[in-house]
Amino acid sequence: MMIKALLKKEFIDAIRDKRSVFAAxxxxxxxxxxxxxxxxxxLEKSDDVESLYIEINNxxxxxxxxxxxxxxxxxxxxxxxxxKHFQLDGEKTEHSKISLTFASDFKEKLAAGEQAExxxxxxxSKQESRSQLRRIKGVINNYQGQLVSMKxxxxxxxxxxxxxxxxxxxxxxxxxSKSAMILGMLGVMILVTLFVSSTNVAIDCSAGERExxxxxxxxxxxxxxxxxVVAKVVNASAFSVIGxxxxxxxxxxxxxxxxxxxxxxxxxxDLAFAVSLWLIVLPLAFFAAAFQLTAAFxxxxxxxxxxYIQYTVMVPIILPMMLEISNYKHAALSYLPVxxxxxxxxxxxxxxLESFTPVLIxxxxxxxxxxxxxxxxxxxxxxEKVVLGL
Amino acid sequence: MLEVKNLxxxxxxxxxxxxxxxxxxxxxxxxxxGPNGAGKTTALRVLYGLLESEQGVGLINNxxxxxxxxxxxxxxxxxxxxxxxxxxxxxxxxxxxxxxxxGLKGQEKEAALxxxxxxxxxxxxxxxxxxxxxxxxxxxxxxxxALVHEPQNLILDEPTRGLDVMSTRILRDVLKALKAQxxxxxxxxxxxxxxAALCDKVIVVANGKIAAVGSPQELCDLTGKTEFxxxxxxxxxxxxxxxx
Numbered sequence: 001m002m003i004k005a006l007l008k009k010e011f012i013d014a015i016r017d018k019r020s021v022f023a024a025x026x027x028x029x030x031x032x033x034x035x036x037x038x039x040x041x042x043l044e045k046s047d048d049v050e051s052l053y054i055e056i057n058n059x060x061x062x063x064x065x066x067x068x069x070x071x072x073x074x075x076x077x078x079x080x081x082x083x084k085h086f087q088l089d090g091e092k093t094e095h096s097k098i099s100l101t102f103a104s105d106f107k108e109k110l111a112a113g114e115q116a117e118x119x120x121x122x123x124x125s126k127q128e129s130r131s132q133l134r135r136i137k138g139v140i141n142n143y144q145g146q147l148v149s150m151k152x153x154x155x156x157x158x159x160x161x162x163x164x165x166x167x168x169x170x171x172x173x174x175x176x177s178k179s180a181m182i183l184g185m186l187g188v189m190i191l192v193t194l195f196v197s198s199t200n201v202a203i204d205c206s207a208g209e210r211e212x213x214x215x216x217x218x219x220x221x222x223x224x225x226x227x228x229v230v231a232k233v234v235n236a237s238a239f240s241v242i243g244x245x246x247x248x249x250x251x252x253x254x255x256x257x258x259x260x261x262x263x264x265x266x267x268x269x270d271l272a273f274a275v276s277l278w279l280i281v282l283p284l285a286f287f288a289a290a291f292q293l294t295a296a297f298x299x300x301x302x303x304x305x306x307x308y309i310q311y312t313v314m315v316p317i318i319l320p321m322m323l324e325i326s327n328y329k330h331a332a333l334s335y336l337p338v339x340x341x342x343x344x345x346x347x348x349x350x351x352x353l354e355s356f357t358p359v360l361i362x363x364x365x366x367x368x369x370x371x372x373x374x375x376x377x378x379x380x381x382x383x384e385k386v387v388l389g390l
Numbered sequence: 391m392l393e394v395k396n397l398x399x400x401x402x403x404x405x406x407x408x409x410x411x412x413x414x415x416x417x418x419x420x421x422x423x424g425p426n427g428a429g430k431t432t433a434l435r436v437l438y439g440l441l442e443s444e445q446g447v448g449l450i451n452n453x454x455x456x457x458x459x460x461x462x463x464x465x466x467x468x469x470x471x472x473x474x475x476x477x478x479x480x481x482x483x484x485x486x487x488x489x490x491x492x493g494l495k496g497q498e499k500e501a502a503l504x505x506x507x508x509x510x511x512x513x514x515x516x517x518x519x520x521x522x523x524x525x526x527x528x529x530x531x532x533x534x535x536a537l538v539h540e541p542q543n544l545i546l547d548e549p550t551r552g553l554d555v556m557s558t559r560i561l562r563d564v565l566k567a568l569k570a571q572x573x574x575x576x577x578x579x580x581x582x583x584x585x586a587a588l589c590d591k592v593i594v595v596a597n598g599k600i601a602a603v604g605s606p607q608e609l610c611d612l613t614g615k616t617e618f619x620x621x622x623x624x625x626x627x628x629x630x631x632x633x634x
Contacts, residue, residue: 005490016478213474221491222463385443
């Protein structure tokens with residue numbers, strides 16, 4: 001009953017605060033838009049790499065090879081003069097500056113069964129040059145292999161003689177796991193949204209109320225500090241849940257518009273996926289709210305609380321990053337608040353989330369941590385230091 | 391009935407309360423008079439259990455506010471020294487919130503709200519948000535908040551500070567009416583006239599200690615002065631921090 005009255009007031013008070021609502025919406029919209037922008041940028045970049053422009057001299061000597069190169073998106077274009085840019089349909093395009101020259105007797109020698117010569121000129125100090133060169137050589141070697149096979153067959157010998165070994169290559173990177181790397185970032189951003197959405201409410205109902213003298217008046221009423229804190233945490237986490245929910249919905253709307261297949265990535269952001277994601281982050285909302293309220297109540301002023309809260313928002317970015325860099329691994333990590341959720345999300349994105357049991361244990365640990373923080377704040381609200389902001 | 395016994399409290403090195411004891415009886419208006427920094431607000435905060443004293447007890451209707459702060463606070467209405475209104479709530483929402491915190495609900499709550507809004511004549515601002523209220527309007531909302539659950543005891547901390555004459559008169563009339571109903575009213579002040587005009591009993595506090603207790607007339611007689619202000623200055627031994 002008391003909690004209901006407390007909660008009702010907290011919610012009305014917060015929902016009428018434009019800054020609080022704005023913070024929640026900002027978090028919600030920022031993630032999908034930023035993500036879409038980043039993805040489209042990355043995809044455009046990878047588009048450019050696909051077509052390779054090289055200068056091919058004496059094309060008439062080896063039309064087959066030129067055709068095979070074209071099939072692999074390697075085209076002829078004259079190397080632009082120093083200081084000028086290569087233009088394709090009036091658009092500035094990257095030229096590899098690699099030239100391929102067939103000897104003037106190439107056709108003749110090939111027909112005669114002699115070694116025909118072709119020259120490749122490239123600047124190998126350039127980083128992309130080596131992979132580009134490998135692409136070109138791959139096409140030529142392929143052609144050479146076919147030529148050899150045909151010649152052997154014409155002489156009644158099986159081409160297998162030339163290939164005593166057969167290498168079977170299996171690329172285990174499924175399309176889903178490829179996109180997971182990029183989508184892992186999306187996971188971190190959803191966690192950040194969760195923290196951002198509750199920031200203003202958390203500061204306003206703690207340090208803010210204290211500065212406006214209403215906290216003291218509230219604590220003089222016949223209410224337990226525990227009930228007061230529970231109401232504030234539940235209200236702040238409601239904002240963070242709203243933010244996270246909106247983000248997930250908006251992301252699921254945005255994702256179909258991103259040409260993920262261009263990256264060789266298939267990704268299905270369907271309802272079941274969205275709901276799983278939502279369930280994983282839900283307990284973290286309570287932790288985020290409790291954590292931020294702890295920081296804000298222990299700040300001396302509204303301003304100090306704001307600077308503390310900025311650091312709390314960094315937690316979901318820094319914590320996983322630190323673990324990544326230090327390469328520290330421990331089974332218990334997946335049960336910790338923030339780290340546990342981050343790991344579960346990245347498993348979900350990779351399609352490797354096989355069991356919900358660790359997620360459930362992680363959620364439980366997160367909720368218990370939040371409860372412990374609530375207890376701690378409730379106790380500190382009995383101290384004059386915190387109540388009066390001394 | 392409000393009572394504090396032998397309160398001792400330090401803020402760091404400073405002794406805020408030094409073996410302070412006093413009581414306020416039902417059907418009386420009791421004033422705590424003292425210069426700024428005498429320990430008035432601290433004593434009241436200990437009485438309603440917001441601060442803890444190192445020694446001594448605060449009793450509200452004989453309930454120890456340290457042992458059972460919630461039980462003790464149910465028996466009082468508090469008019470704090472700073473008006474901590476929720477700026478984004480309407481006056482009515484604000485008063486309703488405090489009524490709910492005191493356990494009122496449903497029909498009973500609505501009736502209590504209507505009664506207190508009518509009594510303090512604030513129906514015109516009841517559905518407006520508190521931001522932009524004048525000091526007088528704020529005072530009325532805070533008073534309504536303190537009275538909505540009709541407590542036996544009312545504690546006011548420097549209630550007339552910053553109020554204009556009209557607001558002060560309204561407050562005075564309300565206090566007199568409550569006294570007539572047999573309620574116990576305790577207020578702190580550093581304003582001389584106010585205390586002299588309203589109080590049945592004056593507790594003079596200086597440096598966290600009781601300097602004297604009695605009716606305004608008794609205090610004048612005690613010091614041999616005809617003016618209450620003179621009596622007061624004599625009692626605390628200095629005129630520092632007093633508003634005439």
